[in-house]
Amino acid sequence: MQVQALKDENGDFLLSFDDTMVTLDSSNLKRLLIEIIQAYANTGENSKFSPADFFNRLKQADDVSVQTLIQTAEHEDIVALIKATEKDEELRSKLFNNMSTNSKKTLEEEVEFKFKDATKGDQVNAALVRLTMTCNTLRKEEKANI
Numbered sequence: 810m811q812v813q814a815l816k817d818e819n820g821d822f823l824l825s826f827d828d829t830m831v832t833l834d835s836s837n838l839k840r841l842l843i844e845i846i847q848a849y850a851n852t853g854e855n856s857k858f859s860p861a862d863f864f865n866r867l868k869q870a871d872d873v874s875v876q877t878l879i880q881t882a883e884h885e886d887i888v889a890l891i892k893a894t895e896k897d898e899e900l901r902s903k904l905f906n907n908m909s910t911n912s913k914k915t916l917e918e919e920v921e922f923k924f925k926d927a928t929k930g931d932q933v934n935a936a937l938v939r940l941t942m943t944c945n946t947l948r949k950e951e952k953a954n955i
Contacts, residue, residue: 839931846938860893860934863941864900866955874953875907881952882943889936892920 813825822838824831833841867875879887894901905913923929947953 843931843935843938846935846942858934858938858941860937863937863944864894864897866941866944868900868903870953870955872907874947874955875903877947877953878940878944878955879904879908879912881947882940886936886940886943888916888919888923889933890940891916892924893933893937 810827811825813823815823815825817823817832820835822833822835824833867878870878882890891901891904894904908916924933944953944955948955
């Protein structure tokens, strides 16, 4: 299958799948990308991605595995993870206990700056899906047990 993506002069995205053409605005394209990432993150089950399940995995992980995730994952995804754990003090403490004081302070400042408006839920969710995939890769490579 040949797939192409182009952006038109109106800011819409043209997706071509062989002979089929689909036009999406940016919000629908974001939604599609999140759905693709969620489907890719599933490990064969027909279940949807669950932040609560991911948080439980992190809570059960050993400190070395958490540190490996923090060092391996994209910085922006860790910033989103810190944002997502605002109401989960146990997990937030576990994450902060596995990083330096300077890293903790920097991340807190970045969360405050990046997420001052509440409209970035899709970005946080997409980051959590990417982090889940990173954890799955680390587990397969036997680098972490998350």
